[in-house]
Amino acid sequence: MFHLQDITKIYRRRQREVVAFKAPSLDIGLGEYVAVVGPSGSGKTTLLSMLGGMLSPDSGKVFFEGESLYDLPIAERTRRRRERIGFVFQTFNLVPYLTALENVQVPLFLHGVSKAEQRDRAVALLEQVGLGNRIEHKPSELSTGQQQRVALARTLANNPRLILADEPTGNLDPDSREAVLSLFDNFVREGRTIVMVTHDPAAAARASRRLCLNDGTLVVCEESPVAKAA
Amino acid sequence: MNLKTLVWRELAERPSAMLTSTLTILLGVTALVAIRHVTVFSEREVGQQLQSLGANVLVLPKDATLQDYYSADLTDRTLPESHVSSILLENLAGVERLSPKLCVSAKVANRDVTLTGILPQSEFQAKAAWQSVSLFSNKHEGCKKAACGPKTYDAAPETLASERTIDQLKGNEAIIGADVAEFSGLKPGQTVELFGEKLQVLAVLPRTGTVDDSRVFAHLHTVQRLTNAGEVVNAIEVMGCCEDAAGGLVPKLAELLPDAKVVTISQVVSTQVGVNRLMSQMSLFVLGILVIVGGASVASTISSNVRERRREVGTLMALGATPSLVTRMFLLKAWALGIVGAVGGSVLGLIVAMVLGSQWAGVAVKPLPDLIALAIGAALVITTLAALWPARSAAKLDPCCCFQEV
Numbered sequence: 251m252f253h254l255q256d257i258t259k260i261y262r263r264r265q266r267e268v269v270a271f272k273a274p275s276l277d278i279g280l281g282e283y284v285a286v287v288g289p290s291g292s293g294k295t296t297l298l299s300m301l302g303g304m305l306s307p308d309s310g311k312v313f314f315e316g317e318s319l320y321d322l323p324i325a326e327r328t329r330r331r332r333e334r335i336g337f338v339f340q341t342f343n344l345v346p347y348l349t350a351l352e353n354v355q356v357p358l359f360l361h362g363v364s365k366a367e368q369r370d371r372a373v374a375l376l377e378q379v380g381l382g383n384r385i386e387h388k389p390s391e392l393s394t395g396q397q398q399r400v401a402l403a404r405t406l407a408n409n410p411r412l413i414l415a416d417e418p419t420g421n422l423d424p425d426s427r428e429a430v431l432s433l434f435d436n437f438v439r440e441g442r443t444i445v446m447v448t449h450d451p452a453a454a455a456r457a458s459r460r461l462c463l464n465d466g467t468l469v470v471c472e473e474s475p476v477a478k479a480a
Numbered sequence: 481m482n483l484k485t486l487v488w489r490e491l492a493e494r495p496s497a498m499l500t501s502t503l504t505i506l507l508g509v510t511a512l513v514a515i516r517h518v519t520v521f522s523e524r525e526v527g528q529q530l531q532s533l534g535a536n537v538l539v540l541p542k543d544a545t546l547q548d549y550y551s552a553d554l555t556d557r558t559l560p561e562s563h564v565s566s567i568l569l570e571n572l573a574g575v576e577r578l579s580p581k582l583c584v585s586a587k588v589a590n591r592d593v594t595l596t597g598i599l600p601q602s603e604f605q606a607k608a609a610w611q612s613v614s615l616f617s618n619k620h621e622g623c624k625k626a627a628c629g630p631k632t633y634d635a636a637p638e639t640l641a642s643e644r645t646i647d648q649l650k651g652n653e654a655i656i657g658a659d660v661a662e663f664s665g666l667k668p669g670q671t672v673e674l675f676g677e678k679l680q681v682l683a684v685l686p687r688t689g690t691v692d693d694s695r696v697f698a699h700l701h702t703v704q705r706l707t708n709a710g711e712v713v714n715a716i717e718v719m720g721c722c723e724d725a726a727g728g729l730v731p732k733l734a735e736l737l738p739d740a741k742v743v744t745i746s747q748v749v750s751t752q753v754g755v756n757r758l759m760s761q762m763s764l765f766v767l768g769i770l771v772i773v774g775g776a777s778v779a780s781t782i783s784s785n786v787r788e789r790r791r792e793v794g795t796l797m798a799l800g801a802t803p804s805l806v807t808r809m810f811l812l813k814a815w816a817l818g819i820v821g822a823v824g825g826s827v828l829g830l831i832v833a834m835v836l837g838s839q840w841a842g843v844a845v846k847p848l849p850d851l852i853a854l855a856i857g858a859a860l861v862i863t864t865l866a867a868l869w870p871a872r873s874a875a876k877l878d879p880c881c882c883f884q885e886v
Binding site: 295298299302304305324325328329331332333337339343345346347348352355356357358359360361365368404408416 | 494798803
């Protein structure tokens, strides 16, 4: 699914250069469940942004399903993201003035799905995550676990092949955390791919492959991910 | 869910964020609509006054005043009738018609009336032919307003009330005003006795609400003969073919007739014309304020909205929103507050104009759809231009900001 070729991302602040991410070569195959662990500021979010087609590397290429992502025009990258990638955020990033139903409808509307179909699919997805009775609730009227489940329903709305998750269990109670990770397990079982950035050793342990990021350099974890994340 | 729903939900949830801008647009449009409405109707009023007053330029005896002419309508000061021929022979640019008048007191059915001697236009034609001059051939030279082009004179005598001149009037005929007809019971075809001579009533003028209602019009030469006044007139009304030409006529007439006083009718309404001019300038000033203050307010509101919603915009872009959709989202928001401000301002401005127009300017104001559409259009153009830059900057936001923690 992904092939990263000699990727470097450098941030420049006050005439100082900081290498945010560096990976000589990395392949992520279809159906893989990859956990990326590392301390804060190690470049995890930079990696997710580059995989999501939102941040071009300073050097190297990111191939997504055989195409060099950053050689595509912005509109085409946006379309790829809309059709094939789902995002899960640590703080859920729900639109606060929209109901749970409307939040799930957003990616469907962006995809050009008709209003009636938007509603049907959004209701089905919310029922799937156990929030069928909360569709008219706004995020502020939901618990954090419920908010993340709405966000997951939104992620799955366009039936993505890939989920890019940024600390998906970081703000959750154990039950909600387990619900999210179970959903991820099912997602991978269907042959789809997850790249998850996490501090959570138990969550990382569920992944089929663990990568470690340290000072922007991506390597295969040599030790237990539990110990590394700790 | 669609773009409108997305924008509307936010506006409904946080209306206070947009309140200041909406209020600015609303007040600007209110002032603009109110001032322009009052100005337009005030200008129309002036136009009607000028039309009701008739001539554009008056040639009066040297020591007569405009007030004498309009308030008393009678003066014992006179001008020689030969001045009419002088004007005719000069063939001045912009002269459309001439109407010399001699007014004297008379009695009809034991009531005081003003007997006004007038010269029918047919006699000017005859006079011109006799004097071998081309009648008013130069009248449209200097005209800037096409609307003031040549008129077709209606031969009906009743048109005297509106046109101030008449085509045909015989020496033994009279035309009576509505009041005279009412108290004397005279009708067309009957005779009216004036200074011992019977004149046939040619027509009764429609009611005008002016001194003309209590006048009896007869041929100038008949009035001169009956009153032994000689070949004199009290005033010569000179109808300029348009306002521009009328303005230029005054110095030429004054030069031609040094013993006469030449005044423009517009002097009668000069105060109101001045107020109208001031209000016109004021409306331009208000438009400027609307552009600057309203535009700045909208730009500031949309900019701060973009800043507040950076993460939300980033999330939408991560979910697949294109930059053009993000631009449209913020423009739609600006249009929403522009429309609310413009429509609310138009309604409020109209109410203000209707209330204050009658109180302050003495004019009855009615809605002018074109003006309201123009004000709404201007407000929308201003809000669009003001919101364009912040909306485009929103579209250029780094979508990675969706990963930032709160």
